[in-house]
Amino acid sequence: MANTGFKDGVRREIRRLGSRKMYIFGMLVVPLVMAFFFLDLLSPGLPNHVPTAVVDLDHSPMSRSVTQSLSALQVIDLSERCESYDEALDRVRQGKIFGFFVIPADFEKNALSGNEPTLEYYSNMTYFVPGTLAFKGFKTVAVATSGGVVQQTLLSLGATPGQISSMVQPLSLDIYGLHNPWMSYSIYLCPSFTMATFVLMIMLMTVFSITIEIKDGTSPQWLDAAKGNIWVALASKLLPQTVIFAATGIFIQWLFFGLSHFPLNGSLGWMLVATLLAVVASQGVGVFICSVVPNPRLALSLTSLFGILSFSFTGFSFPVESMYGFLAIFSYLAPIRYWFLIYINEALNGVGLYYSRYYFVALIVLPLVACTLLGRLRRACLKPVYVP
Amino acid sequence: MCLDMNIFTKISQWSSAFGRVFRNELRLMVHDVGVLLFFVGLPLAYPIVYTLIYNPEVVRKLPVAVIDDSRTAASRDFVQRASASPSIDIYAYCNDIPEAKRLMAEKKVFGVMEIPSDYGRNIAAGEQAHVSFYSDMSLLLRYRTFVSALTDLQIEVIQDITSEKIAASGLGSLAGDMTAPIDSKSNILGDTEQGFASFVIPGIVILILQQSMLLGICLLGGTSAERRRRNGGIDPQQTVAPASATVWGRALAYTVFYFPMTVYILRFIPEMFNLPHYGNPVDYLLFILPLLLATAFMGQALNYFMKERESGFILLVFTSVMFLFLSGLTWPRYAMSDLWLWAGNCIPAVWGVEGFIRINSNSASLAEVSTAFSALWILAAVYMVAAIVATWKIDRRKSR
Numbered sequence: 001m002a003n004t005g006f007k008d009g010v011r012r013e014i015r016r017l018g019s020r021k022m023y024i025f026g027m028l029v030v031p032l033v034m035a036f037f038f039l040d041l042l043s044p045g046l047p048n049h050v051p052t053a054v055v056d057l058d059h060s061p062m063s064r065s066v067t068q069s070l071s072a073l074q075v076i077d078l079s080e081r082c083e084s085y086d087e088a089l090d091r092v093r094q095g096k097i098f099g100f101f102v103i104p105a106d107f108e109k110n111a112l113s114g115n116e117p118t119l120e121y122y123s124n125m126t127y128f129v130p131g132t133l134a135f136k137g138f139k140t141v142a143v144a145t146s147g148g149v150v151q152q153t154l155l156s157l158g159a160t161p162g163q164i165s166s167m168v169q170p171l172s173l174d175i176y177g178l179h180n181p182w183m184s185y186s187i188y189l190c191p192s193f194t195m196a197t198f199v200l201m202i203m204l205m206t207v208f209s210i211t212i213e214i215k216d217g218t219s220p221q222w223l224d225a226a227k228g229n230i231w232v233a234l235a236s237k238l239l240p241q242t243v244i245f246a247a248t249g250i251f252i253q254w255l256f257f258g259l260s261h262f263p264l265n266g267s268l269g270w271m272l273v274a275t276l277l278a279v280v281a282s283q284g285v286g287v288f289i290c291s292v293v294p295n296p297r298l299a300l301s302l303t304s305l306f307g308i309l310s311f312s313f314t315g316f317s318f319p320v321e322s323m324y325g326f327l328a329i330f331s332y333l334a335p336i337r338y339w340f341l342i343y344i345n346e347a348l349n350g351v352g353l354y355y356s357r358y359y360f361v362a363l364i365v366l367p368l369v370a371c372t373l374l375g376r377l378r379r380a381c382l383k384p385v386y387v388p
Numbered sequence: 389m390c391l392d393m394n395i396f397t398k399i400s401q402w403s404s405a406f407g408r409v410f411r412n413e414l415r416l417m418v419h420d421v422g423v424l425l426f427f428v429g430l431p432l433a434y435p436i437v438y439t440l441i442y443n444p445e446v447v448r449k450l451p452v453a454v455i456d457d458s459r460t461a462a463s464r465d466f467v468q469r470a471s472a473s474p475s476i477d478i479y480a481y482c483n484d485i486p487e488a489k490r491l492m493a494e495k496k497v498f499g500v501m502e503i504p505s506d507y508g509r510n511i512a513a514g515e516q517a518h519v520s521f522y523s524d525m526s527l528l529l530r531y532r533t534f535v536s537a538l539t540d541l542q543i544e545v546i547q548d549i550t551s552e553k554i555a556a557s558g559l560g561s562l563a564g565d566m567t568a569p570i571d572s573k574s575n576i577l578g579d580t581e582q583g584f585a586s587f588v589i590p591g592i593v594i595l596i597l598q599q600s601m602l603l604g605i606c607l608l609g610g611t612s613a614e615r616r617r618r619n620g621g622i623d624p625q626q627t628v629a630p631a632s633a634t635v636w637g638r639a640l641a642y643t644v645f646y647f648p649m650t651v652y653i654l655r656f657i658p659e660m661f662n663l664p665h666y667g668n669p670v671d672y673l674l675f676i677l678p679l680l681l682a683t684a685f686m687g688q689a690l691n692y693f694m695k696e697r698e699s700g701f702i703l704l705v706f707t708s709v710m711f712l713f714l715s716g717l718t719w720p721r722y723a724m725s726d727l728w729l730w731a732g733n734c735i736p737a738v739w740g741v742e743g744f745i746r747i748n749s750n751s752a753s754l755a756e757v758s759t760a761f762s763a764l765w766i767l768a769a770v771y772m773v774a775a776i777v778a779t780w781k782i783d784r785r786k787s788r
Contacts, residue, residue, distance in 0.1 A: 126578030
């Protein structure tokens, strides 16, 4: 076999990777620390026990029983008793509570005399998740209290218990969250955010390792080692990194599906293939950015911009189809978007490979597109110009 | 230093060194395109981009498949009521679960409503009827939208059926209006429209302030480290000054430079996009001052690790994601373990998000966010000391 300089290039790259702590930090430490961070932070699944307050202006047996029903809820923690609306609102502004429930004066009297008293509850939606949980808890108790009074009144009027239950609760509606019945935030957020951080680091390290050669003026020597062939040069530079990233990526999958028992309703094999393809596709995007702007600061700025924004526009929290079209289009350029869609199909919903076929194709096409500008990168490497 | 030098001379020397550093740092900043991109471009553009991403605010007309095994007037009425909800769009009727599942796998629908064959009979017979709904869980926002729409729907249907039944049973004449003996009213505080941008942007802008400033400072620091290496340990662009004067001079330069950015981000962005902005500008601008100072010091402390111009990209960019979570915007802080709570306590933006959101969206006063305000001043003091130590150590590197 002719000596293409590939082996020399690989050896050269391994030496370079070992020579600076920053490579270890960016390629191994950050992805693993962030995986641990998300898994540990979100491990409770749901942030139950939302700090809330009750404002009891009635002090009657009935109001006390409402307070008791509130305390019995798991989603909220009735951590405070306030004497007035103003006091409770103050506690919200101070951030001590995320909502409160007001039982008006003469509540019991009005309820029993048919004067329709109003239970009011306040949820602070400036924090979405605790606000929503508080809202849910409050609503449950408000509806149940109303039902309870109807029940009591009917009972006192001589209705039978059977009659009552169908009158009060004539329709039950069960809502099932498919494959995540616990509404776990961990299952929902960990895979996407861990992998998006991982992909961000792959792109940054790829761009850094290439453009730093241009900055330091070592790029001609790098191409020399590959006998002037940019394909060989890139392959020998990126392959050692691919191996490290692939190992990290597979380890992260083990953290998800092995250690944390996240739902895996489809095939682990295809998840691993998707992860490996996402690694290569991210390297490809990095190479593409280097070719467009062969300057370390600009290329890294562009990569950071793209990587950080992809957390938002790939639609982990807000759906792409609800975004403006000119922004949604960027999501198609982000490797993490395809990995995320495959994760949803393959791991979470287990709907079969057929439905993910285009996502796999996209992950394969992305690095190929990246190769179209290699000539430009080669010229930049041969005559390295460093613009600070 | 002379022993007989009096304190006034020292102060005046320190101030003139401080002034020189301040002017020199401003000069370095405005002559570096990279720094300007972080200090001006990023704070100008990011809030707009983020708001545009989330500006559609709410998810509407989520496609749903219906399996109506009852095929009665009652079940048709139920489906019709569901389709009247702004959140739900009846995309298709399916014959069975597999057919609905296929639509779901193709992402044509995100929910399946199943009305069993006994629905109409149960309603007519006065027995409890059941409806099942299956929601896709790839995005919790969709699930949340379904739950909220369906719960309202359920309450509406129940009230109608109950009032009919009570009227029919004759008990109604005895008890008056009994369908709702107790009224309930939900009030939403802060983000009253419950929009996604309104919720997320006031927090994100604080992170943008901190992260853009840190990136810019570390770009300056890394560039200075490179000059040092090229010039035998001395940065020719740097003013000779005591470490404390250097740290304060720079911090003031960054803070002064950031002031117009801060007004733009905190005052005009929420107004421009009609996001909640109930706060008093005096309150939040005063509140944000220690955040800017703490960040300016923190960046200088981090410069200890910045060996070259591009180091910040590798060492800092990913932290934005971590800080976003530590701030409690996504996952509330009361549910965090001590480890992450304390990690968050060390980050200015974490307190900044907490305080600014309360002022901006809950119209809290400065006094009501005093915990966050004090924490920011403490962080400013701690990072100032760290910055002085770091600067002193960096200066000593040349003698090695």
